[in-house]
Amino acid sequence: MRTSRSFAMVAAVAALALTMSACSSGDEPSSSPSESAALSADAQAALDKAFTGFGSDLSDLTSVTPKADQKFYVMSCGESNPTCHAPAAAMVDAAKAAGWTGEIVDGKLSPEGFATAIRQATAAGATVLVPIGISCSGAAAAFQEAKAAGVTIVGGGGQDDCSPKVWDSERLWLPADDQPTPYGIFGAFGTLQADYVFGKTNGDPKAVVINMTSQPWGQLITDSFSDELKKLGGGEVLAQVDVTDPETADGSYIQKVTSALLANPDANALIVPTDGYLVNGLAAAINQAGLADKLVVVGNFGSEAALDMIRSGTPGITATIGDAQDWEAWGSIDTAIRVLDGKDPAYIGQTIQAVDADNNMPDSGAYNGAIDWKSAFLTSWGK
Numbered sequence: 001m002r003t004s005r006s007f008a009m010v011a012a013v014a015a016l017a018l019t020m021s022a023c024s025s026g027d028e029p030s031s032s033p034s035e036s037a038a039l040s041a042d043a044q045a046a047l048d049k050a051f052t053g054f055g056s057d058l059s060d061l062t063s064v065t066p067k068a069d070q071k072f073y074v075m076s077c078g079e080s081n082p083t084c085h086a087p088a089a090a091m092v093d094a095a096k097a098a099g100w101t102g103e104i105v106d107g108k109l110s111p112e113g114f115a116t117a118i119r120q121a122t123a124a125g126a127t128v129l130v131p132i133g134i135s136c137s138g139a140a141a142a143f144q145e146a147k148a149a150g151v152t153i154v155g156g157g158g159q160d161d162c163s164p165k166v167w168d169s170e171r172l173w174l175p176a177d178d179q180p181t182p183y184g185i186f187g188a189f190g191t192l193q194a195d196y197v198f199g200k201t202n203g204d205p206k207a208v209v210i211n212m213t214s215q216p217w218g219q220l221i222t223d224s225f226s227d228e229l230k231k232l233g234g235g236e237v238l239a240q241v242d243v244t245d246p247e248t249a250d251g252s253y254i255q256k257v258t259s260a261l262l263a264n265p266d267a268n269a270l271i272v273p274t275d276g277y278l279v280n281g282l283a284a285a286i287n288q289a290g291l292a293d294k295l296v297v298v299g300n301f302g303s304e305a306a307l308d309m310i311r312s313g314t315p316g317i318t319a320t321i322g323d324a325q326d327w328e329a330w331g332s333i334d335t336a337i338r339v340l341d342g343k344d345p346a347y348i349g350q351t352i353q354a355v356d357a358d359n360n361m362p363d364s365g366a367y368n369g370a371i372d373w374k375s376a377f378l379t380s381w382g383k
Contacts, residue, residue, distance in 0.1 A: 053353025
């Protein structure tokens with residue numbers, strides 16, 4: 001998998017270089033969006049909203065006792081992707097803090113891998129299973145088998161879109177009345193991405209949008225981004241690039257995205273549904289092609305690797321919408337604890353907000369919100 005990604009990145013950069021050489025007119029390169037004139041009031045308001053973000057303080061988290069002797073498994077969407085691996089590892093830590101055992105099974109970024117990993121966990125005697133990064137329809141038969149075997153299934157960010165529903169509970173974010181869009185937390189990601197690029201381009205984003213098609217949440221991010229631009233009253237989506245999990249796994253998404261950027265030379269923003277794309281080669285391809293200075297590039301999830309790139313000024317990534325992934329990982333364990341205890345799941349309310357080099361950036365590590373959520377969970381579990 002590593003070799004395929006590297007080859008795809010080299011091929012993409014080579015194609016970009018050839019095309020740019022052939023099309024060069026001798027014009028001076030456009031200035032960076034960050035070097036534009038003073039922001040309008042509307043652009044500044046949108047940027048302020050992006051940095052403020054959404055979330056809760058867990059002040060209403062009630063006490064619950066973890067059921068003893070649970071054998072917990074988390075299905076990572078793909079251990080090669082940092083936005084799959086990090087929450088999976090955090091979830092194992094949370095399960096152990098609750099007094100359970102914890103193991104990771106690797107979905108390997110493919111529907112076949114998801115199903116195999118779920119069946120592996122079921123065969124190993126899992127009593128609790130959390131899938132990260134996929135919805136129920138991504139491996140419906142395997143989830144149904146796990147349920148029939150008596151496994152308690154709790155969402156790890158995806159939706160139970162099977163009919164009839166199979167999971168015991170999704171992980172809950174905020175009550176519907178407190179959410180910024182009808183698309184749930186994934187709608188909030190797209191909304192904040194739109195707010196950020198609207199502000200950074202002074203109200204005139206011309207965006208290429210990567211749309212993750214293998215999971216329903218990818219379209220929610222894409223739709224909410226477009227909806228927010230309409231509400232803001234400026235900018236446009238020049239192109240949508242659909243990317244599947246297999247294209248992510250073999251690295252071919254890099255060629256696909258860079259080709260779209262070349263076909264839309266007026267683009268000044270790239271909207272990316274997950275930091276993993278940027279970390280695993282896309283940012284490097286953008287930079288090596290000479291496009292980094294003209295694009296505001298915004299990822300999602302606030303992974304440690306992406307934040308390290310932003311901290312160090314690595315070209316090809318401008319910002320990410322930080323999602324407190326460790327917080328939400330512990331939230332899935334909290335949800336499982338409450339389900340096993342016969343209680344209603346709590347609203348986890350993890351903070352999400354735009355993070356760039358100058359705003360909301362932690363000193364080190366991944367983005368993890370602004371409150372001591374770990375103590376809140378441990379206190380509620382009696383630990």
